[in-house]
Amino acid sequence: MDSRFSPKKSFPQELMGYLHSLRTRVHRYRRYGLLPEGRAIRLHAHRGSGLRCVICGEPVLSTEPEIVLEYEPDAELVPESPTFRFHHLCHVIWLTEAPPQRDRARRKVSD
Ligand SMILES: [Zn+2]
Numbered sequence: 001m002d003s004r005f006s007p008k009k010s011f012p013q014e015l016m017g018y019l020h021s022l023r024t025r026v027h028r029y030r031r032y033g034l035l036p037e038g039r040a041i042r043l044h045a046h047r048g049s050g051l052r053c054v055i056c057g058e059p060v061l062s063t064e065p066e067i068v069l070e071y072e073p074d075a076e077l078v079p080e081s082p083t084f085r086f087h088h089l090c091h092v093i094w095l096t097e098a099p100p101q102r103d104r105a106r107r108k109v110s111d
Contacts, residue, residue, distance in 0.1 A: 022090060025055055026097040035094065036084055042070040045088075055090035067091040 029035045035054065045067050048060035060066040067086040073079060086094065 019093065022055060022093045023097055026094050029055070030097075036069065036071050036082065038071070040069040041072050041081065044068040044070075049085070051085050053087045053090050054084045055086060055094060058087070060085060060087055064088065 026035070045065055048062045048064050048066040050059050050062065051066075052059050065088045067088060069084045069086070071082045071084070073081045
């Protein structure tokens with residue numbers, strides 16, 4: 001048996017590659033303004049609806065949790081609240097890849 005190709009060794013690297021591709025998507029989508037900024041007015045977590053995740057584009061299956069963020073409607077665009085669906089993993093990556101909060105910087109008055 002050739003241990004160089006054992007699944008135990010290749011899996012973490014595949015996983016790292018997948019996580020990297022998700023991070024790259026987050027950065028690209030954010031640059032194009034495809035991802036919401038600011039604070040969501042509501043966050044739901046429930047069983048997957050089968051609709052597509054905004055980050056990876058894959059459907060969120062009923063066997064996995066789905067994170068749904070609801071945002072304040074933009075009166076100039078659509079009357080309903082914009083919603084964004086995420087896989088749990090994609091949501092975590094989106095959160096960890098978030099740009100530094102401007103509000104937090106503004107609160108620092110001692111400088
Ligand atoms: Zn996803």
